[in-house]
Amino acid sequence: MGLVKQGGDFTYDTIPTIGFNMKRVQKNNVSIKCWDIGGQPRFRPMWERYCRGVNAILFVVDIADIEKLQAAREELHSIMQQESLEGIPLLVLGNKSDLEVKVSVDELIDALDLKGIDHREVSCYGISAKEETNLEAVLSWLVKRANELQR
Ligand SMILES: Nc1nc2c(ncn2[C@@H]2O[C@H](COP(=O)(O)OP(=O)(O)OP(=O)(O)O)[C@@H](O)[C@H]2O)c(=O)[nH]1
Numbered sequence: 001m002g003l004v005k006q007g008g009d010f011t012y013d014t015i016p017t018i019g020f021n022m023k024r025v026q027k028n029n030v031s032i033k034c035w036d037i038g039g040q041p042r043f044r045p046m047w048e049r050y051c052r053g054v055n056a057i058l059f060v061v062d063i064a065d066i067e068k069l070q071a072a073r074e075e076l077h078s079i080m081q082q083e084s085l086e087g088i089p090l091l092v093l094g095n096k097s098d099l100e101v102k103v104s105v106d107e108l109i110d111a112l113d114l115k116g117i118d119h120r121e122v123s124c125y126g127i128s129a130k131e132e133t134n135l136e137a138v139l140s141w142l143v144k145r146a147n148e149l150q151r
């Protein structure tokens with residue numbers, strides 16, 4: 001997801017991320033280097049490699065695509081079990097809060113079994129990339145993690 005827009009308006013015809021993209025985001029005095037990794041099944045084997053050594057992992061879920069929540073839970077738990085990623089703070093983002101038919105943040109926490117993820121700090125926010133809802137909270141969360149832990 002292009003969580004941080006680059007000066008443009010939200011557009012529905014985004015292109016799926018092929019492989020990964022790198023973006024830099026500035027917030028206060030913090031420069032955040034973001035790796036946006038493709039979510040399609042063929043890119044999932046790359047996830048672990050790109051998450052190694054990072055300060056924080058963001059896992060973005062489509063809260064309107066209720067049928068895929070189980071697959072999301074399996075993928076999330078599988079990557080969280082990688083020893084190389086132990087202890088890295090996790091922020092789960094339930095995206096598309098602007099849509100009517102969706103799960104709530106509490107339902108998402110249950111559906112993804114976030115309470116079953118150990119050995120790290122886990123947070124979960126509802127957001128809308130389209131309407132830019134709650135994106136400031138995401139940036140603040142990231143800035144806080146950057147300050148807390150220098151790798
Ligand atoms: N209604 C709504 N649609 C959104 C929102 N964010 C993204 N979309 C739409 O969802 C679709 C997928 O968005 P992407 O940003 O490509 O999703 P992605 O997770 O990056 O997908 P990959 O790059 O394949 O991993 C696009 O059609 C977007 O327009 C949102 O907040 N609300």
Ligand SMILES: [Mg+2]
Pocket residue numbers: 001002015016017036037038039
């Ligand atoms: Mg993408």
